[in-house]
Amino acid sequence: EIQMTQSPSSLSASVGDRVTISCRASESVSTWLAWYQQKPGKAPNLLIYVASTLQSGVPSRFSGGGSGTSFTLTISDLQPEDFATYYCQQAQTFPYTFGQGTKLEVK
Amino acid sequence: QVRLVQSGAEVKKPGASVKVSCKTSGFTFTDFYMHWVRQTPGEGLQWMGIINPNGGSTTYAQKFQGRVTMTRDPSTRTVYMELSSLRPEDTGVYFCARVSIVGEEPFDFWGQGTLVTVSS
Numbered sequence: 732e733i734q735m736t737q738s739p740s741s742l743s744a745s746v747g748d749r750v751t752i753s754c755r756a757s758e759s760v761s762t763w764l765a766w767y768q769q770k771p772g773k774a775p776n777l778l779i780y781v782a783s784t785l786q787s788g789v790p791s792r793f794s795g796g797g798s799g800t801s802f803t804l805t806i807s808d809l810q811p812e813d814f815a816t817y818y819c820q821q822a823q824t825f826p827y828t829f830g831q832g833t834k835l836e837v838k
Numbered sequence: 839q840v841r842l843v844q845s846g847a848e849v850k851k852p853g854a855s856v857k858v859s860c861k862t863s864g865f866t867f868t869d870f871y872m873h874w875v876r877q878t879p880g881e882g883l884q885w886m887g888i889i890n891p892n893g894g895s896t897t898y899a900q901k902f903q904g905r906v907t908m909t910r911d912p913s914t915r916t917v918y919m920e921l922s923s924l925r926p927e928d929t930g931v932y933f934c935a936r937v938s939i940v941g942e943e944p945f946d947f948w949g950q951g952t953l954v955t956v957s958s
Binding site: 732765767773774775776777780781784786818820822825826827828829831832 | 873882883884885888897899900901933935942943944945946948949950951
């Protein structure tokens, strides 16, 4: 199965900052990569799919990039509601697999 | 609006089985594959499998082969996931999530999650 590795595992930032989270796949997933935001006690929420397409209703401060094995999620101008855990997920091959998560905390 | 409403929390003993339901509304049932994903403290988010609403064919993650069964009832727009031979490490939250059969979006809507606790 394809292993997904995120870095960093945790990140401290302030409102207004720009942050970038990385995700690496153990083999190419082309652009079949999605990003989710999860808050405690809630289901994950889709942010980005096919590496760089913003899901409807998601603020434009979220952006994604990359292809093959290396991907990024960037959040510009952090807002209070953005402090959460973020996951990448490959949708190239079954079994779909997720990264271990990046917890974004208030500095 | 799109809704995926799951059944309530369960407490089971090791070796038992659990069956979780996911009732859908607000979209054409046959236009979306339904997946099950679980989240455990030890292993994070894990994809368990997929069921095709058209005919009910399934594909399961190898990790759960032989222990998981996914079914659907088109008349009630409900999908089910049954996990057998439960062990303590199966404790976690189980989610259903939909994926368009024709689109590129992965899991765009999720159920609220069902907490399954396995303890003697």
